[in-house]
Amino acid sequence: MKQSVGERLFQLFNYTLLIVLASTMIAPLLQLLAVSFSSPIAADSKQVFLIPVDFTLATWEHILQNEVLWRAFGVTVFITIVGTFLSMLFTVLTAFPLSRKDFLLRKPIMLMMVITMIFNAPMIPFFLTVREVGLMDSIWALIIPGLISTFNMVIVRTFFLGIPSDLDDAARIDGCNEFRLLFQIYLQLSKPVLATISLFYAVGYWNTFKTAVLFLRDPTLWPLQMRLRAFFTSEEELAAVDLIMGDFDFNTTTLKAATIIFATVPIVLVYPYLQKYFVKGAVLGSLKE
Amino acid sequence: MDGHIKNEQVITQRTGFWYRLLQNGLIKNVRRHWMLYLMILPGIIYYIVFKYIPLMGSVIAFQDFQIFKGIFASPWVGLENFKTLLHYQDFHEVLRNTALIALYQLIFQFPAPIILALLFNEIRLLIVKKTVQSLFYLPHFLSWVVVGGIVFELLANQGIVNAIREMLGFEPILFMQEEAYFRTIVIISGIWKEVGWGTIIYLAAITAINPSLYEAAVIDGASRFKQTIYITLPLLLPTISVLFLLNIGNFLELGFDQIFNLLTPMTYSVGDIIETYVYRAGVLQGQYSLTTAIGLFQSVIGFALLWIFNRLARKSEQGLW
Numbered sequence: 001m002k003q004s005v006g007e008r009l010f011q012l013f014n015y016t017l018l019i020v021l022a023s024t025m026i027a028p029l030l031q032l033l034a035v036s037f038s039s040p041i042a043a044d045s046k047q048v049f050l051i052p053v054d055f056t057l058a059t060w061e062h063i064l065q066n067e068v069l070w071r072a073f074g075v076t077v078f079i080t081i082v083g084t085f086l087s088m089l090f091t092v093l094t095a096f097p098l099s100r101k102d103f104l105l106r107k108p109i110m111l112m113m114v115i116t117m118i119f120n121a122p123m124i125p126f127f128l129t130v131r132e133v134g135l136m137d138s139i140w141a142l143i144i145p146g147l148i149s150t151f152n153m154v155i156v157r158t159f160f161l162g163i164p165s166d167l168d169d170a171a172r173i174d175g176c177n178e179f180r181l182l183f184q185i186y187l188q189l190s191k192p193v194l195a196t197i198s199l200f201y202a203v204g205y206w207n208t209f210k211t212a213v214l215f216l217r218d219p220t221l222w223p224l225q226m227r228l229r230a231f232f233t234s235e236e237e238l239a240a241v242d243l244i245m246g247d248f249d250f251n252t253t254t255l256k257a258a259t260i261i262f263a264t265v266p267i268v269l270v271y272p273y274l275q276k277y278f279v280k281g282a283v284l285g286s287l288k289e
Numbered sequence: 290m291d292g293h294i295k296n297e298q299v300i301t302q303r304t305g306f307w308y309r310l311l312q313n314g315l316i317k318n319v320r321r322h323w324m325l326y327l328m329i330l331p332g333i334i335y336y337i338v339f340k341y342i343p344l345m346g347s348v349i350a351f352q353d354f355q356i357f358k359g360i361f362a363s364p365w366v367g368l369e370n371f372k373t374l375l376h377y378q379d380f381h382e383v384l385r386n387t388a389l390i391a392l393y394q395l396i397f398q399f400p401a402p403i404i405l406a407l408l409f410n411e412i413r414l415l416i417v418k419k420t421v422q423s424l425f426y427l428p429h430f431l432s433w434v435v436v437g438g439i440v441f442e443l444l445a446n447q448g449i450v451n452a453i454r455e456m457l458g459f460e461p462i463l464f465m466q467e468e469a470y471f472r473t474i475v476i477i478s479g480i481w482k483e484v485g486w487g488t489i490i491y492l493a494a495i496t497a498i499n500p501s502l503y504e505a506a507v508i509d510g511a512s513r514f515k516q517t518i519y520i521t522l523p524l525l526l527p528t529i530s531v532l533f534l535l536n537i538g539n540f541l542e543l544g545f546d547q548i549f550n551l552l553t554p555m556t557y558s559v560g561d562i563i564e565t566y567v568y569r570a571g572v573l574q575g576q577y578s579l580t581t582a583i584g585l586f587q588s589v590i591g592f593a594l595l596w597i598f599n600r601l602a603r604k605s606e607q608g609l610w
Contacts, residue, residue: 007513014411022424025485028439031449035442046452094332097325104318109329116340118538118595122584123545123564124571125346126339133338145339148332178324207432210545214572225434229550232438253447260438267430275423 029264036060036258040251058249063258066240071220072227075139079223080205083143087201088194091153096182098153099160110157117150127214141215142208142223149204152197159193160186196277206267224263231259350582356575370582379566380583387562387587390548391540393476399536401480402487403529407517409488410495425485433482437550440478441465471556479547494528495521530602538595541587563587 030050035043039054047053063069097103098110121129126145135141163186171181187194212226222230231238235252238259319326350370352363374380405425412418428436444450444464451461464470498521506516545564552560563583571580 004512010514011411014408015417018408018412018421019417022421024481025424025427028443032439032442044447046447046449046455049449049452090331090335093328097329100322100325102318102322103325103329104315109333113332113336116336116344118592119344119588120539120542121340121343122347122581122588123567124577124581124584125343125349127572128349128577129339129343129346147335147339153332178322178328182328203430207430207434209432209434213549213568225432228438229434232434232441253442253445256438256442260435260442263435264431268427271427271430272423275426 029261029268032257032260036254036261038254039249040254043253043257044251056249059254059258062240062248062250063255063262068219068237068240069224069227069231069259069262072222072224075142075221076206076208076224079139079142079208080202083205084198084201086143087147087149087152087205088198091148091156091197092182092187092194094148095153095156095160096178096186099157100178101165113150113153123214130215136215137218137221138215139221142205142211145211145215146204149201152200156190156193156197159190163189192277199274199277203267228259228263232256347581347585347588349578350585352578354578354581356577366578370578371586373579374582374586379570382558383561383563383566383583386559387541387543390472390475390543390560390562393472394479394543395536395540397476398479398483399533401484403491403525405484406488406491406495407521409492410517410521411513422485422488425488427485428482429486431482433544433546433550436478436482437547440474440551444474465551465553466555468556468559471551471560475548475551475560478551490532491525491528494525498524534595534598534602537598538591540591540594542591 027050031048034048034050034052036059037052037055037057038048039056042048042053094113098106098113100106130136130141130145135144167185167189168181171185176184207225208223209225209229212221212223216222216226219227219230238252238255241248346360349360349363351365351367352360353366353369354360354363409418409422412421431439442448446461446463450464454461462470464474502520502524503516506520511519541563543562543564545568548560548562549565549568552565567580567583570576
């Protein structure tokens with residue numbers, strides 16, 4: 001196709017702009033990665049630009065020996081695995097009846113659940129309720145109060161609605177009950193959407209922060225994000241040694257950079273592989289709305 | 290004959306939903322499909338306990354709630370808490386901060402993904418498009434704790450932004466400690482994190498546009514720019530309208546995580562918002578009734594805005610309901 005000079009100039013401008021902006025999405029992480037491998041003197045005297053200066057592993061050796069950090073990592077891994085499994089189970093169990101024409105209460109129950117997307121419970125009554133239920137300072141406070149995401153549930157239900165009902169008749173003739181229908185037929189047919197939704201949940205659990213702020217006073221139960229926040233606000237906890245007393249090849253600047261990378265690496269590692277599912281899910285969700 | 294029909298209408302009106310439900314055989318339905326009812330039971334309990342009970346619990350905004358007496362024994366005080374709020378210096382400040390940041394978000398953050406999606410759409414080289422998009426989606430998956438940490442590190446005295454300033458001969462600035470920069474940082478970090486993710490819905494809507502419209506425009510000699518202005522943008526309008534409405538309902542809910550992780554005591558006067566204030570005064574200091582009143586106030590404003598804008602949108606047939 002023939003292009004005018006103006007259009008060509010625009011193309012050039014557009015490519016340049018988007019490539020520059022896109023690199024700012026990853027540059028901050030690369031910079032912190034470089035800082036985490038640099039000597040504290042280089043890091044604090046503004047010498048590091050995306051490439052480590054006075055390369056050292058001291059910061060990482062110190063960080064990877066930090067038991068408090070590993071404990072928080074363990075909590076996060078636990079809630080990500082167990083939480084994602086439980087959320088998926090109850091999301092599917094809720095979505096399935098709501099997709100069945102022979103479930104008489106599907107409309108009022110659906111309405112009751114969707115309404116909560118517009119009317120959020122305010123923070124304080126929510127906090128008091130969770131406390132009444134007895135979840136204060138329990139690891140389950142990170143899972144149960146946010147067990148089902150209405151948004152995800154609606155996506156699954158929409159997908160179930162699209163499964164042809166001829167299958168039901170065939171299954172019924174084979175004497176298949178509704179539990180088996182769900183677990184042996186519907187779930188098998190919805191693997192792509194289930195993968196998408198479990199990834200939504202898993203990232204949500206990995207990034208769990210607000211519920212920990214609200215419900216966990218006991219630091220041994222803190223998930224990774226909460227531990228990170230505590231490190232950022234208290235440099236003594238971050239260093240875990242007296243930086244003034246000794247001669248160390250790390251300082252709070254390099255340690256902070258390393259903890260940020262530590263919490264981000266798992267997400268970045270799975271990201272390229274998972275990206276296509278996320279995009280699909282975001283579009284699926286928007287169709288309903 | 291005429292009277293008979295009227296009578297029947299009255300009956301259907303009176304009986305309503307539940308009567309028809311019983312008539313249609315709710316009991317029979319439960320017996321026959323008890324498994325479906327069993328499946329959904331945990332879900333219903335979950336919604337009642339963690340969504341509806343807290344929603345009802347908002348009534349403590351009209352009480353002098355005392356934790357040991359509970360919701361049933363605490364004395365009712367009517368609108369007392371709301372009156373206190375109106376004369377409360379903190380509340381004015383917090384409300385102003387919330388409204389201003391919300392407004393800036395609407396002006397700068399809301400249109401950003403629309404513009405970016407239009408720019409994405411002009412990229413013809415598939416490999417560039419895919420790579421650029423992948424990079425733009427990435428920050429969405431980072432938590433605000435991490436993003437807050439990144440922002441603090443990059444803007445610190447020894448951070449890269451001040452390093453660049455120094456190279457250009459400027460004095461370093463302690464960005465995170467100065468009130469003047471706080472709201473700008475909130476908006477820019479918000480755009481950085483979510484702009485790419487926000488394009489997905491718009492890109493899907495653009496893909497759904499009938500290509501024959503563009504073909505006809507090309508025959509008429511319309512440039513790419515004119516095609517964007519006169520075809521793509523108008524056809525995106527319904528999507529924009531719906532997303533705008535979904536946004537406006539949460540107008541004052543800026544997101545606790547973001548502000549909480551960017552805020553320091555030095556920037557409270559410009560950055561303390563309703564949610565961070567409610568957390569400190571409510572959860573930490575135990576002023577339950579007063580902070581619930583603030584929360585309720587916030588929800589009412591959100592719903593009022595949603596209602597007003599929905600009416601406006603409905604005039605052009607693009608409302609939510």
